[in-house]
Amino acid sequence: MKKTRVGIIGCGGISHFHMNGYKELEAEGRIELVSCCDIDSGKVAAFAEKYGFPRHYTDAAEMMKNEELDCVSVCVWNSAHKDCTITALRGGANVLCEKPMALNAKEAQEMYDEAKKAGKLLQLGFVRRFGEDAEAVQKLVSEGTFGDIYYAKATYLRQNGCPGGWFGDKKFSGGGPLIDLGVHVIDLTRYLAGCPKPVSAYGVTYANLGMHRAESEMGWHVEEGEHPYNVEDLCAAMIRFDNGLTMSIEASFNLNIEGDVGDVQLFGTRAGTSVNTLRVLTTKDGRFITFTPEGEHSFRFGPAFGAEIRGFVDASEGKAPCKAPAEDGVWLMKIIDAIYESARTGVSVEIK
Ligand SMILES: NC(=O)c1ccc[n+]([C@@H]2O[C@H](COP(=O)([O-])OP(=O)(O)OC[C@H]3O[C@@H](n4cnc5c(N)ncnc54)[C@H](O)[C@@H]3O)[C@@H](O)[C@H]2O)c1
Known part of the structure; x- marks a missing residue:
């Protein structure tokens, strides 16, 4: 069976909790870690080495152009949520975007509309639900x-x-x-x-x-x-x-x-x-x-993030309904x- 191909944009504090979840799924043979991205070249190189990503990037658009990704976590600072999420959706990936969805409702609505247009899943990082x-x-x-x-x-x-x-x-x-x-x-x-x-x-x-x-x-x-x-x-x-x-x-x-x-x-x-x-x-x-x-x-914190990542991958594979849909992020x-x-x-x- 084809493994779900995973990427991550933003390799700071919270991304490590996402990675703990993905590592569990990798150990189960369900996903493949493909590529990671951060505007900080030193940080992304160290991140790729730590988690075993074969390729890393400093530009999200370039990553989405070069890679075929099924699932992408967006873990950048809030002002970059909209652009990174839209880039990943347009690149064909399902996205788990950290909270808050964006800087304001206008940006959040654009992200929601883009997910609908692309026919992709956009899940919000409402980890407390998990x-x-x-x-x-x-x-x-x-x-x-x-x-x-x-x-x-x-x-x-x-x-x-x-x-x-x-x-x-x-x-x-x-x-x-x-x-x-x-x-x-x-x-x-x-x-x-x-x-x-x-x-x-x-x-x-x-x-x-x-x-x-x-x-x-x-x-x-x-x-x-x-x-x-x-x-x-x-x-x-x-x-x-x-x-x-x-x-x-x-x-x-x-x-x-x-x-x-x-x-x-x-x-x-x-x-x-x-x-x-x-x-x-x-x-x-x-x-x-x-x-x-x-x-x-x-x-x-740890188990909740594990459940959130598992829920995201399950929902992206159509195995379960999404527990934190983009619509709630907009509200x-x-x-x-x-x-x-x-x-x-x-x-x-x-x-x-
Ligand atoms: N769910 C939670 O409980 C929880 C906890 C902490 C943070 N967060 C959220 O996670 C997000 C990240 O927070 P953090 O604490 O990890 O911040 P951080 O500053 O540690 O990491 C953010 C990373 O994003 C990178 N980045 C910024 N713009 C980028 C871009 N355009 N492309 C690629 N990389 C880019 C930065 O270089 C940095 O490494 C925030 O939205 C924050 O609100 C959620």
């Missing part, structure tokens, strides 16, 4: 445990946690903790609630701490010529959905808080839960009760655009 915690909660949702989920709280708060470099430079990242961290928990919440359509958002952003910390020992030092730090520290927002669900979201790179906090909480007509602890809070025979479902339900970018627009204007923004 966690054992998400699977356990989704099972409870499908059993009707929570009833109608009408309120949800998504949090991803870091005390002092901008990854630095391009992540703090809006031109490359599109924004701060909302687009980088918030995107994970907004998507997970929406996914667990059955992917309702967002209708409006009201949000605020603050940039009080990071700008100063950037020049202090508490953060990172910005050398001349390096990326400026110009993104928000904190974003808080309320998102309304067409099925009556309201979601609150808080995400920060910098906040005067004791340590880092992250969770997704769902509140339904029958029960509520926190994804982190996966305790179900409900009532029975006139009493409040709490129970913990059996089985594994923690979020583990997420519409939500993010609306929150930033609301923070700028001070009024609630409609989402269409």
Whole structure:
């Protein structure tokens, strides 16, 4: 049987997690690692050697012209997602693009349209959908445990946690903790609630701490010529959905808080839960009760990426439906655009 031919664009931090997943599939004889690409020639050469890619490139268009690839992971910084994804789709590959889908909804829509035109799969790197915690909660949702989920709280708060470099430079990242961290928990919440359509958002952003910390020992030092730090520290927002669900979201790179906090909480007509602890809070025979479902339900980064890559290859081979389709990436970018627009204007923004 022909092996699925795999390539990767962007050989930085997150690409190694994609590679762990591909290496597992290579060991099973399902895929062939064909070529990798990064604009940094030293980095891509070392990457090719480390993972055993026979060929490497510094230009994605050249790679797609020279190679026949079935599956391509796009792991570049956010501002390059659109061009690299479209290049890979036009070159005939199915694409797994890292989150956030793009800098904004307009770019995301172009990527979505291109995938449709090319007749190729475009999956989003919503890795939280592939966690054992998400699977356990989704099972409870499908059993009707929570009833109608009408309120949800998504949090991803870091005390002092901008990854630095391009992540703090809006031109490359599109924004701060909302687009980088918030995107994970907004998507997970929406996914667990059955992917309702967002209708409006009201949000605020603050940039009080990071700008100063950037020049202090508490953060990172910005050398001349390096990326400026110009993104928000904190974003808080309320998102309304067409099925009556309201979601609150808080995400920060910098906040005067004791340590880092992250969770997704769902509140339904029958029960509520926190994804982190996966305790179900409900009532029975006139009493409040709490129970913990059996089985594994923690979020583990490595296994979740393994499941994401396996899911991508399965979907590209037509063996399973895609669990994180491009359509949901576009909705997420519409939500993010609306929150930033609301923070700028001070009024609630409609989402269409
Ligand atoms: N799913 C997750 O949990 C998760 C975690 C971290 C990062 N990410 C996402 O992964 C992406 C990459 O993040 P990272 O931390 O690996 O960044 P990084 O800076 O470590 O790596 C990005 C790489 O892309 C390369 N690159 C940029 N433009 C390119 C182009 N046009 N062609 C080829 N290579 C190009 C850079 O040279 C760099 O090596 C981002 O979109 C980020 O949001 C996702």
